[in-house]
Amino acid sequence: MKQRVITAVVALLIFIPVLVAGGMWIDWLAAFVAAVGISEVFLMKKQILVSVDFTLAALATLTWTVPNSFFGFLPKNWSKWGVFYALVMILLTWTVLSKNKTTFDDIGVYVLSSLYIGTGFHYLAAIRNSDPVYGLWRLLFAFVIVWTTDTAAYMVGRKFGKHKLWPVISPSKTWEGSIGAVIIAVIVTAIYVNLAPVGGDKTSLIIASFFLSIAGQMGDLVESAYKRFYGVKDSGKILPGHGGILDRFDSTLFVLPIVALIFGI
Amino acid sequence: MKQRVITAVVALLIFIPVLVAGGMWIDWLAAFVAAVGISEVFLMKKQILVSVDFTLAALATLTWTVPNSFFGFLPKNWSKWGVFYALVMILLTWTVLSKNKTTFDDIGVYVLSSLYIGTGFHYLAAIRNSDPVYGLWRLLFAFVIVWTTDTAAYMVGRKFGKHKLWPVISPSKTWEGSIGAVIIAVIVTAIYVNLAPVGGDKTSLIIASFFLSIAGQMGDLVESAYKRFYGVKDSGKILPGHGGILDRFDSTLFVLPIVALIFGI
Structure with missing residues (x-):
């Protein structure tokens, strides 16, 4: 119980100032919690984080989480969605290159998790930054x-x-x-x-x-x-x-x- | 071999006029092959087609396949992507309502397949209809x-x-x-x-x-x-x-x- 309270106090001491500050502070917080979130999916599946799988899944997650303005550098007929799709196709290719050690089902879980976690935390920052x-x-x-x-x-x-x-x-x-x-x-x-x-x-x-x-x-x-x-x-x-x-x-x-x-x- | 040739001839007799005609003809063909494609994923997983799972997965697939103009009726801050995301969240909810008979891994496969198959066939029609x-x-x-x-x-x-x-x-x-x-x-x-x-x-x-x-x-x-x-x-x-x-x-x-x-x- 004591540990629970200490954690809550420390978390709020970080969380509240970041919420109030908004801007890039909350963009970074959202990216951080999204990256931890996708890593927890890997831990639940008992898969290691130092891997091609995790690198690609984390990138797919962050593609959704980072602010839309982040993709301003892309050529005109590309979009956030195009980057995500490219990562999904690379993940599918990885099933072949890894000789089915990473399976179609695994990739499914990564793609689903990256959508669910990435988009959820995107709005943590996007709602805060929608209006000063x-x-x-x-x-x-x-x-x-x-x-x-x-x-x-x-x-x-x-x-x-x-x-x-x-x-x-x-x-x-x-x-x-x-x-x-x-x-x-x-x-x-x-x-x-x-x-x-x-x-x-x-x-x-x-x-x-x-x-x-x-x-x-x-x-x-x-x-x-x-x-x-x-x-x-x-x-x-x-x-x-x-x-x-x-x-x-x-x-x-x-x-x-x-x-x-x-x-x- | 004879069967193989007959199938190819019949398929081309349907396929070529549709390619030439373009417009709504190829839009319908793309939707049809995408729906068959996602049903094949279900058959490979040995899952039945008369199910909530398949209905939602087929809708998710077709969301990507149909022409972008199809979504013109949506309110302004919605998009094709928003519809897909809503279907993914409903699929996740379905893991609970089905009491984990449909699992997180199953939903992962549906989401991945719908992206991969739906987007692929979208471009079958979109490339044809990009220019007369x-x-x-x-x-x-x-x-x-x-x-x-x-x-x-x-x-x-x-x-x-x-x-x-x-x-x-x-x-x-x-x-x-x-x-x-x-x-x-x-x-x-x-x-x-x-x-x-x-x-x-x-x-x-x-x-x-x-x-x-x-x-x-x-x-x-x-x-x-x-x-x-x-x-x-x-x-x-x-x-x-x-x-x-x-x-x-x-x-x-x-x-x-x-x-x-x-x-x-």
Whole structure:
């Protein structure tokens, strides 16, 4: 417990100033957490990081994460998407050159993970940098929903939980916790959008919080599903007492792209 | 052999008029072969087609295949890429809802296949429709290289082949066949670009044919690698005597995107 608190304090001491500063600081943070995220997928699959596989998968992930302006140097009929596609084709070629030591299935996992992790963390920076004033409050809008949902699900579930939500994937979650979390998340969001300068229509944002709270819980279950599939308890160990980056950002990876869509980013 | 010839004649009788007609005819052909292509991946994985998995994977594939103009109806901050990403997130959600009967690894294969097959066949139609006159000849430029490379590799290999190219993946290919195929492909391309109205710089296209012939052979080996991984001989049975769509278009899927890039499509 003490370790858990120390980790949280240290992480927030780094995280909060970077959120406030925005710009290249949060671009670098997003790239860092995305790179750690993809490395956790490799660790879950028990594959080594000093490899052609990991180098290509990390590049594919970062292709999605870095700001769009990063690709300004490309010739006109190229795009971020073209770079990603080229990396996928190189990965496919690698199945041949590695003599099927890296298989089609492996490449599938890398491509899926790089999309999911890379795009999720892209929006961490893109939402913050979408506007000098609103950006920070829009990003906190996402975190308010995720954190409220997580905490409320745990607390309501502990107090009133009777009916298991999805025991084959995540045995301790309950329907009471899940529904309670959505209700509390909507209430807290209603308060938040009336206090913070987020821009946009308040009613729409409160309605959106209902779906975002569900999406956040889905992100949590998806991560539980693949951890169960790979037979691991935590995705990594970078945050002592909290597990890995993917453990901590599972809901966020689902919520951030939707928040970006809502604000037209 | 008789069956093989009949299939080829029937296929060309459909294929050639569609290539010449272009427009929506080739758009539909591309969508059809892409849908068959992704179904072959499911058959190789021994998974059924009447399923949520296949429906989503087919939609993801077609998202890449259909012409870009198809997405004109989308709101302004959406894109083809956004639709694909949404389908990927729904597929991930499906791992939870199916209680891990569909796993993270399965979704990886679907996402990779939809990118690889969907984008490859997209360019079949996009190259043809890039220009009313040049389009057809640019598409044939790709096919001339693929067909010359395939045929020459087989014939040179049979006559002069001594050193195995990549026996763990494809036991009958030889270095002599592979190198001979590249040389003959460059010569035939040099003749082709001097006769056909392809547009663009002839010298660059002849130089490109060298790399395209190698890329085509790589596409062939990639398909051999995943067929070997799944333990199947043919990807499908739609073309009696020739195997499946992926068997016939393996090189093409690698070559077409590069040809599109060369012509700035």
